[in-house]
Structures are given as C-alpha cells and as structure tokens.
Amino acid sequence: MMSETIQKYYQTGNYQVLRQFKSKKNRVQLIEISAGQQVIRLIEKTFTEAVALKKELSMLNLLHEMAFSVPECLGQFDRVLLYEYLGGMTLCEKLEIAEVCEPDLFSGPVNRDSEITALLKKTIDWLNRLHQKTGLTFYDINLRNFIVRDNLIYAIDYEDFSKLKPAVDYGRLLAFILTYKPVFTEWKKALIRELEDYLNNEIKVNMDEVRHEKERELARISERRAKLV
Structure with missing residues (x-):
C-alpha cells in the first residue's frame, strides 16, 4: 500500500526525474520525491496498454506471495506503477x-x-x-x-x-x-x-x-x- 506521503507528493507533481531507463514498450524512470527534508526515490513505470499493467501487477503479486526476490509495488495511478528503487x-x-x-x-x-x-x-x-x-x-x-x-x-x-x-x-x-x-x-x-x-x-x-x-x-x-x- 502506498504511504500517504508518497501518494500526496506524487499526485501534486512534487518530484523530479533522475534517470530514464531503456524500455521498448513503456516509459520507465527513476524519480525523486521530496517531502520536507525526506527524499524518496522510486521507479515510475508508465504502461502504454492497461492490459499490460494488469498482467504485470497480477504476476508481481503472485511472486510476492511465493517469496520471490522482486521489488515491492508502492502504488498505482491510472497506467502507472510505482516500485521501490532497488539500487544495485x-x-x-x-x-x-x-x-x-x-x-x-x-x-x-x-x-x-x-x-x-x-x-x-x-x-x-x-x-x-x-x-x-x-x-x-x-x-x-x-x-x-x-x-x-x-x-x-x-x-x-x-x-x-x-x-x-x-x-x-x-x-x-x-x-x-x-x-x-x-x-x-x-x-x-x-x-x-x-x-x-x-x-x-x-x-x-x-x-x-x-x-x-x-x-x-x-x-x-x-x-x-x-x-x-
């Protein structure tokens, strides 16, 4: 579940794009949200097709249930999924x-x-x-x-x-x-x-x-x- 802080600052656009990743189908970016002195980095994935987002989210939930090493989804807006930034x-x-x-x-x-x-x-x-x-x-x-x-x-x-x-x-x-x-x-x-x-x-x-x-x-x-x- 997305925290209120992330939801508030993402929706108001109080963030900046730090990096654009290669993706043939979708737009994938590393973004930084500022919340006072707190800075949060997230992966923003914008899907071109809603069905693709639905499939990805369904598979991600299944993998989480099975304890696979996958990033956590922190929220969804329209055709956007927000993931934790793994770094590495x-x-x-x-x-x-x-x-x-x-x-x-x-x-x-x-x-x-x-x-x-x-x-x-x-x-x-x-x-x-x-x-x-x-x-x-x-x-x-x-x-x-x-x-x-x-x-x-x-x-x-x-x-x-x-x-x-x-x-x-x-x-x-x-x-x-x-x-x-x-x-x-x-x-x-x-x-x-x-x-x-x-x-x-x-x-x-x-x-x-x-x-x-x-x-x-x-x-x-x-x-x-x-x-x-």
Whole structure:
C-alpha cells in the first residue's frame, strides 16, 4: 500500500526525474520525491496498454506471495506503477565489468567461484524456481531485467510471462550473454560452457532443447541487428 506521503507528493507533481531507463514498450524512470527534508526515490513505470499493467501487477503479486526476490509495488495511478528503487547493478553491468576486469577468468581452468559465474547461476536458479512453482517462463530475458542487490538476484518486468518450455528461458539467456558487446568473445564462450554444464548437471534440463532455443534466439538477434544497419 502506498504511504500517504508518497501518494500526496506524487499526485501534486512534487518530484523530479533522475534517470530514464531503456524500455521498448513503456516509459520507465527513476524519480525523486521530496517531502520536507525526506527524499524518496522510486521507479515510475508508465504502461502504454492497461492490459499490460494488469498482467504485470497480477504476476508481481503472485511472486510476492511465493517469496520471490522482486521489488515491492508502492502504488498505482491510472497506467502507472510505482516500485521501490532497488539500487544495485544490473546483470548486464556486472557482465561488462567482469569481462573487462577479469579477462583471464576463463583462459585456464574455469573459475566456478567467480562473482559473475555465481550470479548467473543464481539467475538460472531463480528461473528454475519460477518454472517449478508457476509453470511459466519469464521470456523477456534481458540482463537489464535482473538486478543484483546484497548478492541476491531480483527480477523486474513481468508482462511477458508465458506458458512455454523452460528451455526457452535458458536458451535465450545464453544467446543474450553471447551477444552483448563485445560479441562472441572467447571469454563469453567459456562462460557459456560453464553455464551449460550447470544446466545439464544441476538443473537437469534437456540440453538439446536449450541449444535449439539458443540458436533460434541468436538468429532472431542477428536479424534484428541487420535491420538496424
């Protein structure tokens, strides 16, 4: 439930936009509300379609009930949802930093204890629990949709949840990791091999299906990027 302070100052427009986040479908902003000497930071997500907001809110409530690590929704206005600001870094940012700061990480025996390896395995665990508990796939596997805070993985953006095979999520995750710039580096390929080993031995998914979905997503990514040239 939204506090009276947040409701009052949000409705009167006594806030400023600090950052605009990338979003293909909606407007997502980090805003700051001033309440006297108190300053509150929130994520403001404005939906283009009311049905998408309804689906996202329904999924968020379900995930909260199941004790998934997701942000708290602090209020709703028309087509706007206000979320708590998690801070932290996205998995995409963590991946980029790891490749720059730890270029030799996968040049020899794989370091299974590295931060980025552990975080991506935690992401797989989060997805596996989603599949097991709800029968749904996340689908929108963009590493910017996963936030790292206090060494935990928080997922955001739930409007694309679908009833598909778990292999779709895992294949898309591997494809996206490979194609963040710089693409298809030996470092990323070694990381993918480690994650595939984890999926095979710990999650015990059908790896033929995962690799098939990975190749399908790689083809879609290549097609999308070709249109931009």
